[in-house]
Amino acid sequence: MSSIRQEGKDKIIFVTKEDHETPSSAEFVEEDPNDPYEEQGLILPSGEINWNCPCLGGMASGPCGTEFKEAFSCFHYSKEEVKGSDCLEQFRTMQECLQRYPELYPKEDDAPSSQTSEESASEEPSGANTAAGFEKDYDPTRPNSESSADS
Numbered sequence: 001m002s003s004i005r006q007e008g009k010d011k012i013i014f015v016t017k018e019d020h021e022t023p024s025s026a027e028f029v030e031e032d033p034n035d036p037y038e039e040q041g042l043i044l045p046s047g048e049i050n051w052n053c054p055c056l057g058g059m060a061s062g063p064c065g066t067e068f069k070e071a072f073s074c075f076h077y078s079k080e081e082v083k084g085s086d087c088l089e090q091f092r093t094m095q096e097c098l099q100r101y102p103e104l105y106p107k108e109d110d111a112p113s114s115q116t117s118e119e120s121a122s123e124e125p126s127g128a129n130t131a132a133g134f135e136k137d138y139d140p141t142r143p144n145s146e147s148s149a150d151s
Contacts, residue, residue: 049076062104064097 002015042053051060051069059068071094074087084091098105 043076049073063101064094064105067094067097070094 002013002019005012005014040050040053042050042055044050049069049072056072059065060072067090071087071090074090075084078084078086080086
């Protein structure tokens, strides 16, 4: 005979060998496309940006969330021939914010590596993390996995 126990929001069901031998009577619930908790992807059916998408790596929240949303929105809705070329100021503002929180948004150069700190310091020119360098390398459609691990 199985037993059921409720722990907070979780329901724990212990089953016996006999329970496993009988066919399941479970019914699957069809997914609701309007359920706000269902994974919808980056772009919602309405065409709006899904700020809760895990693909954004948590960038839409945190101390630079507003700056990220403004830059990403500008890029997403950009109609320019070179998509996002009209968004440089928003990306510069976001980069400035990211630089104020290096512990939350480390540069790729800051990631632990096999180099010693003296080696990396001698190889990195001053001002290597400029806004222009960020804009050149930044792809807002690619999730930032380093940031999501730290948020």
